[in-house]
Amino acid sequence: MALMVVMFRMWQQHVREVERRADEAERTKDEAARRRAMEERLRIARELHDSLTHSISVIQVQAGVAVHLSRKRGEEVPPALLAIQEAGADAVRELRATLGVLRTEEDGDGSGLSQLESLVARARTAGLPVTVTMTGAKRPLPPDVDQAAYRIVQEALTNVSRHAGAATASVHLHYEPDTLLVQVDDDGKGTVFSTGTSTGISVGTRPSGPGLGLVGMRERVSALGGRLQAGPHDDGGFRVRAELPARAPS
Numbered sequence: 610m611a612l613m614v615v616m617f618r619m620w621q622q623h624v625r626e627v628e629r630r631a632d633e634a635e636r637t638k639d640e641a642a643r644r645r646a647m648e649e650r651l652r653i654a655r656e657l658h659d660s661l662t663h664s665i666s667v668i669q670v671q672a673g674v675a676v677h678l679s680r681k682r683g684e685e686v687p688p689a690l691l692a693i694q695e696a697g698a699d700a701v702r703e704l705r706a707t708l709g710v711l712r713t714e715e716d717g718d719g720s721g722l723s724q725l726e727s728l729v730a731r732a733r734t735a736g737l738p739v740t741v742t743m744t745g746a747k748r749p750l751p752p753d754v755d756q757a758a759y760r761i762v763q764e765a766l767t768n769v770s771r772h773a774g775a776a777t778a779s780v781h782l783h784y785e786p787d788t789l790l791v792q793v794d795d796d797g798k799g800t801v802f803s804t805g806t807s808t809g810i811s812v813g814t815r816p817s818g819p820g821l822g823l824v825g826m827r828e829r830v831s832a833l834g835g836r837l838q839a840g841p842h843d844d845g846g847f848r849v850r851a852e853l854p855a856r857a858p859s
Contacts (some may be wrong), residue, residue, distance in 0.1 A: 661704060669697030692735040699731070721755035722782070725762060729780070732766050738777040739766065745784030754855045757829045758782070758791050764822045765793035765849040774798055776846070789855040796846040826851065 672694040679686045703720060729739045750758070762780055769778045776797030783790040823839055826849070830837040835853040842848060 665697060665700050665704065669694065669701060672697055688734050689736065692731055695731055695734065699727070720759050720763075721752070722750070722759050723755075724759060725780075728759070728763055728766070732770065732778070735770060737766065737770050739780060740778075741780045741782075743782045743784070747784050750789060750855050754789060754833060754853050757833060757853060758789060758851070760829060761791050761826050761849065761851050762793055764826055768822055768849075769793075769795045769797060769847070772797070784855075787854065787856045789853045791849075791851045791853065793849045794842075794846060798845050 672690060675690055676686050676694055679690070706720070725741065729741055732739050749755075766778060766780075769776055774797050776795045778793060778795040781790070781792040781794075783792075826839070827837050830851050830853065833853055835851060837852075838848070838850045840848065
């Protein structure tokens, strides 16, 4: 009996040692994975900084100089130039926020629906009439949902400016107890592009294939477990509609 007790205790110690080593190996593996992920984030941050920060800063400075010279000469500053200046400042802010996130282990980039008013104002300054409506009981959203909703509106309005030609856009946010509906509509017919016809131009339509912007939207929505629909209206125009899970806090 004594021998059996001793052997049983030795077996228990052996099992505990095996478990300890397994746990240690798992921790080491996790730490190595986190280290590799952090190194990759730092590499991406450096690439973004080197490739984009300088170019955006030059655009912002040049736009600022042009605005200053126009005002100095007593000329009216073109709205498009003001939009470029403001968009450059906003791009620098968002890039810095993104670089800050990449250099930490936190998620989110500081963008959300609290900045929707500024986004819409820039679109209007650039010549795109935009209306915004909100229905339902507005409430604070989870950070990832708040950020995704803002990015969807941002990308949708960008697409309207690029591809819809002369158009107006509407943004609709509808708050439900467990869902946030984000919908952006426009009445554009397409952009004008050069062709080989005798007139030199013809009215074109939006790109038929999915662009990177729509791909990015789908990835954001899918990551949250939501649904995205994007496509043309029967009578012209385009609609982007996203349903994002956004359970109200209990």
